Each structure stands twice: as structure tokens, then as C-alpha cells.
Amino acid sequence: MSAPLWPAPTATAPVHATVSLPGSKSVTNRALLLAALAEGPGTVRRALRSRDSDLMAQALRALGATMTPSGESASGADWTVTPGPVLAGAHIEVGLAGTVMRFVPPMAALADGEVSFDGDPHARKRPMGVILGALRALGAQVSGDALPFTVRGPLTGGEVTLDASGSSQFLSGLLLAGARFDKGVTVRHQGPPIPSQPHILMTVAMLREYGVHVDDSEQDVWRVEPGPILARDFTVEPDLSNAAPFLAAAMITGGSVTVPGWPERTTQPGDQLRGLLADMGASVEHTPLGLTVTGTGSVHGIEADLRDVAELTPTIAALAALADSPSRISGVAHIRGHETDRLAALVAEINGLGGDANETADGLEIRPRPLKGGVFHSYADHRMATAGAVIGLAVPGVEVEDIATTGKTLPEFASMWADMLRESR
Numbered sequence: 001m002s003a004p005l006w007p008a009p010t011a012t013a014p015v016h017a018t019v020s021l022p023g024s025k026s027v028t029n030r031a032l033l034l035a036a037l038a039e040g041p042g043t044v045r046r047a048l049r050s051r052d053s054d055l056m057a058q059a060l061r062a063l064g065a066t067m068t069p070s071g072e073s074a075s076g077a078d079w080t081v082t083p084g085p086v087l088a089g090a091h092i093e094v095g096l097a098g099t100v101m102r103f104v105p106p107m108a109a110l111a112d113g114e115v116s117f118d119g120d121p122h123a124r125k126r127p128m129g130v131i132l133g134a135l136r137a138l139g140a141q142v143s144g145d146a147l148p149f150t151v152r153g154p155l156t157g158g159e160v161t162l163d164a165s166g167s168s169q170f171l172s173g174l175l176l177a178g179a180r181f182d183k184g185v186t187v188r189h190q191g192p193p194i195p196s197q198p199h200i201l202m203t204v205a206m207l208r209e210y211g212v213h214v215d216d217s218e219q220d221v222w223r224v225e226p227g228p229i230l231a232r233d234f235t236v237e238p239d240l241s242n243a244a245p246f247l248a249a250a251m252i253t254g255g256s257v258t259v260p261g262w263p264e265r266t267t268q269p270g271d272q273l274r275g276l277l278a279d280m281g282a283s284v285e286h287t288p289l290g291l292t293v294t295g296t297g298s299v300h301g302i303e304a305d306l307r308d309v310a311e312l313t314p315t316i317a318a319l320a321a322l323a324d325s326p327s328r329i330s331g332v333a334h335i336r337g338h339e340t341d342r343l344a345a346l347v348a349e350i351n352g353l354g355g356d357a358n359e360t361a362d363g364l365e366i367r368p369r370p371l372k373g374g375v376f377h378s379y380a381d382h383r384m385a386t387a388g389a390v391i392g393l394a395v396p397g398v399e400v401e402d403i404a405t406t407g408k409t410l411p412e413f414a415s416m417w418a419d420m421l422r423e424s425r
Helices: 025-036 051-062 098-108 121-125 129-137 168-178 197-209 241-253 269-279 307-321 333-337 342-352 382-394 403-408 413-423
Strands: 005-007 016-018 042-048 066-070 076-082 091-093 114-118 141-143 149-152 158-162 185-189 221-224 233-235 256-260 283-287 290-294 303-305 327-330 356-359 364-367 374-376 398-401
Touching (some): 016 413, 025 197, 051 403, 098 114, 098 129, 129 141, 158 168, 241 256, 241 413, 307 342, 307 382, 342 374, 374 382
Parallel strands (some): 374 398
Antiparallel strands (some): 327 364
């Protein structure tokens, strides 16, 4: 049975709107895990409620933490987290959540017994061998190199060398649990450059906020000392990567969109939208009220290395398909292993609407052509779905398959999109 089609609204006037975003998935899932490993109860405020974050909460509950949400809305909640001994015998469903499938196994290795993992069909294709091999090297018993697999601890930590060039999550997963290993953990990266470096900086910064000592002074080496993880209250920032399609709407329609609460300083990779959108022709202004992007209705092509912000590739590619000059996106070979092969998917969907895109060894080349309506397939990938919505603003007749897949990180996307357009009338 095919997924339902969502008629992507076409803008009939410049978009002028204020769009408030729920909390960052990346920050939420790190904070929930650290709270579950802490030395006492704590609260994670303004946490995202989405499929990925709910899967993380379910995993932590299965491993022994008490997870109590309050002040719930469709997109957010305050979680009171009471840690407990990490329990063996749990079964963890990871869905398609990279943070769950890669952050939780090192925590599970603290249990004195077996923990099993499985996920959605496509999750079984996602790379896991690096993190599972690292756990084996540190002393855990691991069956399998991809989902489904089991982890049996306890392990005591130590030093391990790995190649994290496939995903920064391999490294972050070990660091987040490292302080709870008796010997801590030292992780050495050996291989091509690690993508999404800002996510590693985010992990290290959050560990320090929870009182963990991390030494990252040596290139490609991270040392986490054993010790307590502090119990504390933590407030999650808005998800800046989820701002991308809404800010793109301002550019495409020649309007203006403001995202309130945009932090002055942040480790979120999505903050690089400021420079990227400016390079593509937008006016970008950061004020105490938030970030405002104003467009002219014309979008310029771009040459950009998105290695550190690969999650923005679908939105930047959608803008490039509507631009007035060619674009080249590089540094993102690793997104072939994301929720879907995003490079192949973007080429197929842009070309399916009459565009001209092709894959390179590590990215995309996109040459603008007049686009036509048609089905834009999402591949159960939230960022593919929002890319289809962006193109639909300028191209009548675009239908996005399974817009509900945006619930992975932005549960109310379709209604927020409609509200943005309604506010502009």
C-alpha cells in the first residue's frame, strides 16, 4: 500500500511570518541520555517530542531510568529523569533514529547482561559496524555488525581506535557514556576527516555542562575521565536545522521569515544557515528577537562544502533546483547512509520534476531547469519530505509522499507550513 500524497501548497504571495520551532532533536537526545546516566534526578526542559526523541525516552526507560514528561504539547515537554541501575534483559526499538541506534548501545554495555536492538527495515541497512566493533574492542560481547544485534556487558572502558568518517555519531555514542565506564574512555579517530564536526563539539560541550572532564586538546583524540555525571536542569535550544525549509520559503517567495529564540552562540550545525542563505542571495539579520531571513524572490546557485552540516543538504538542494545559476554541493558522501541514500533520492526526485541533477563522488551538481508538478517521494526520510514542500512553494502540482514522516523530528510540520502561508495572506 503506497503512502498518502500531500498536495504541497504553492505560494501566491510573499511569505511574511514568524515561525517558532520546537527543541533540537540532537540536543534533546543527548540531554535525555546524560540525565539517565547522572548521579541523581534532573529535568530536561523544552525537549522535543517527536518519533526520534520518544524512541530515545523509551530506550532509556527500558534500561532502568524513570522518564516522566510534564507540560506536554504536540512538539515539546519537560522531562523529569530519575536514573536507575542500567538493566539487562531489555529490548530496544531504534526506529530510524541514528542517535538511538548509536548512542544507546554504549550505555547498554554498562548492564551486567544482554540487551537486544532492532529497528525499522531501512535501519537494518544503516552502518553500525564501527560502533559495535569499538564496543567489542573495549570488552563487550556483541552479536552482529548491523541491526538486529545484541550487546552484553559490563565493560570497564579503556582506549579504542576507530574510523568515524562514516558518522560522527559513532564517536559521540562512546563519549556520552564514557564517564560511567570504570576506566573512562579514550577514543582515537584514524581515517578520513569526520563529518558533522559541530555535532562532536556539541557532545563535548554538553558533557562539560554535566560536569564531565573531557580532554580534546590532541587532534583526533578524545579522553573522557571516569566520574559522576551531574544531576541538573537543562534547557534545550530550538532546532536550527528544522528552520531550514521555513527560511527557504522567505527566499523563494521574496518574503521574510523570523525564527524567535535563535541563540547568539551555539554548537548546533544549523547555525550555518546564516552564511549559506546569505550566499544564495538572502538578507540575514540576527537580533535579540531571533533570526530574520528576507528574500528577493531570486535564489543564486552556490558552491558549498556541507560536510559539517550535511543535514541541510536536502533544503539547499531544493533551493538550488530553483536557483538562477548552477550549484555544486560537496563533502556529503556519508549521507548515502542516512535515513535513505539522500544523494540518489535527491537526484531522482529533482529530475523527476524536470530538473537536472547528478551525483558526484561526494555530493551533487544541480543545474536549474523549469520544473513541473508531480510526486516527490520521501523515502520515509523527514528531510526529503520538507525538501519537496520547499519546491512545491514555487512549482504548482507537487505532491509529497508521506508528509507524516516529518514526525521524526518535527511532528507538526504540515500544520506549521499551512500556518506560515496563512499568516502571509
